[in-house]
Amino acid sequence: MASPYPFSAIVGQDEMKLALRIAATDPTIGGVLIFGDRGTGKSTAVRALPALLPPIETVRDCPYRCAPSANGARCPDCKRTPLERADSQTIPVPVVDLPLGATEDRVVGTLDLERALVDGVRTFEPGLLARANRGFLYIDEVNLLEDHLVDLLLDVAASGENVVEREGISMRHPARFVLVGSGNPEEGDLRPQLLDRFGLSVEVVTPRSVDDRMEVLRRRDAYDRNPEAFHRRWRGPDGKLRSNLERARKLLPEIEVPDSVMRTATELCLSLGVDGLRGELTLLRGARAAAALDGEEVVDLHHLRLIAPSALRHRLRRDPLDESGSTTRIERAMAELLD
């Protein structure tokens, strides 16, 4: 495949772009769900991510991309090797595609067939979850993926570890990744239990202004005609985003959340009837990452407001008899609390 379409060249879709950048700043946010109109650049945005992310350092040739440091989670092999002897390398952040036709054995990893046939040894062959460790795992049309696979992915994403017990193989390895799913709600929604486990959820709508639409066509044409020139043109903006992300990651641990903001977050969740603590936690984490991306050290209400729709809209109890969508309900609640 030719080098992907640059992230900053995507027209509009600010909420989606911000959500992806926030997940990249703080991967513990718990995945991003992108739902909405077709043909709006959902896949394009995800495939463009690696160019924005600072490369990572790994143990050389480790299939799980373990970090050569004492505090990171490590695979059984890396645990056996003393750290000072580990040779390291720098690689781009993995963004792994999970194709819809994938079978479970390739997702979690399975018996290495070749070695079993040739040498008669049972060895583990890592799957897509291993490849996605410390990166992103992307599923386009996530609502078409079989339910049991979605369950499995969310389980692993939440625990950060892939435990395999199959084909006589017993294995556990780190699998920390940001799960990104996209889809179209007209094809059926995800079950609420699954929805709730995504950290952020963004709604994408196709641009409805003539100028935006023309700009999409214009840029696409320029890209198709001369991808290299197009990349040169967008290298600057993409580079800015990358250094911004790098700074935000460093800043993140320092960021403070004042009590007043925390209280407002709780009140917002209460007034919307969001069950459980997950909503509040995501709200605060997201606001913190948003502040970091802004280069600010203290979270304020503006950050809360920015992230609230993405952090909460998929956690509202559905009330089909209330015509207004969840986004409107959140905005209403925020206006009541903040204005």
Add this chain to the structure above:
Amino acid sequence: MDFRDLPSLAAALLALDARGVGGICLRGPSGPARDGWLEFLRSLLPPETPMRKLPMGVTADRLLGGPDLAATLAQGRRVVRGGVVHETHGGILLVPSLERVTLEVASALLGALDHGQVHLEREGCSAILPAAVALVGMDESRDDEEGPPRALLERIGIQMDLPARWTAPESDDWISAVSRARTLLLAPSGQSSPDAEGVRTALARSSLELGISSLRPLLHTFRATQLVGALMAEAAGDRNAGDPLPLPPEALSLAGALILLPRAIRIPADNADLPEELEGPPPPEPEGGPPEPEEELDASPKDVEPAAESQKPPPEADPPRGQDEPDPSCREEVVEIRPDQVVPVARALLPADWQPWGARGRTLRGQGGGRAGDETEDPFRGRRKGVRPGDPKRRRIDLGATLRAAAPWQGIRGREPGGPVRIEAGDIRIQIRVRPLGTRTIFVVDASGSQALRRLGEVKGAVELLLAESYRSREEVALVVFRDRSARTLVPPTRSLTRAKRLLRGMAGGGGTPMALGLEEALGLARSGQRDGKACRILLLSDGRPNVDRAGRGGRRAAMADALAIAGEVGRMGVPLVVLDTSPRGTDYLEELAGAGRGRAYHLPRADARRIRDRVNGEAWA
């Protein structure tokens, strides 16, 4: 050569750049017209283009590829074999009965359509295989039947009804035109056509007028316009290779008739003869069509893209914006394409009685149906439930289990250390997969008489409640409304709350009571549901007796007899029937009707949304 003969033009575009225009979905029954069109297409394609037919019931391993078991065992190392999609790389994949394609197959095709490759992660194999294919799909569904899977149709560019009496034109002219246009297109043209901006404006505007939200068709139409432009330039014969291709308004209209109009959800009123001064997009007045969000129709871009500043020419060469600006030397050639002309002109290219697909109220398939409770065994999809010995041709093989089964015998079978494992037919294990069985609840609502609107309102609420709650059980809901002299499916079977809400907006009430027609319509939905392995059930809501018969004629006696007869048919088909009688005092006839259909009747004078929902959930449908 007549470019206005859309089927011929479509074939020519496919022959020039099938992937660029997104392939084609050809609607119409199989017959001489279709055979003729396919033959015509083949004659225009370069002879070496691979063209493969996707067999019905193709299995995932043959479609995408997977381990070649025989070779793997023989050679003692993993051998991956590409599937049909990979084998068609660079060519055209013919899909007969696109509407019958299973979601598994559709999902498998998405990657090839989007990225031109098959990403294989199956049965211990991991590979990326080139698969730049375009689909030529045949959709034989009628308007009232389920169409092709949505996700697939979205990615197909041209969508065309093939008239049953179409005959292919003399192909010699077309063949040479296509091959010369191909040369024109191949010539590297560094600069874009001076007309490109006009085309983009027209595309952006008319897609909004037509209610097309996705941007994919715009890209396909843009490419198609270039191809038509090349064909026209070739016909005019005054082109030098390397000149930027003109994109005349006719080219855009032709491309629009093939790609844009078919996906319209509304066709704006014909305003081709409005005063010339008319500026901006004409106000689209949907005529009973589903209203689409239009809030931002006229909004200027809200905030200037942060990237906008950076579009100033970077130090490197290659003036970015300049590419799109008209070359001064050919400025006088620039053809103004008035954005408001595209749609009417394109519309005029299509038959007078033609309707956009999007406005025909067809169901496209989303996920393969509702799910509830019971499970059914499925050859390929679903949760793995176990393994058993069996025939690997019909089920997925379970390699691990197969190897385990073979392991104990290796010594006896004389395997040498390091040599291949010896596996015999009896060792082969196949996977057992189960998937939950679906349900389809069909509401049949009496929208006649004075209480119609209230009843409809409550049913609408109940449908929305059921759908909102059905994620747990994943059931489908459909809604049939009968009133006056006819019945129609207002909400075709769907699991999507979003979709149902959109369709439920335009309901009307009043008039006669053609109950038989309503039940008949529901029976049709139940029949198609049963074919797909779904458990179907019918819920009838009425407050009285019918007075319009099956033929749409007034008359109480015939009307009552007809409805009873159809209810009987419902019973014979084993479709559970529940009748909710919403009249104040109860109607004997409705009880009789439920009896004829081997169902039950309930008297629910104050049936509100929640009560109806509770009845559906509380009923032991059997």
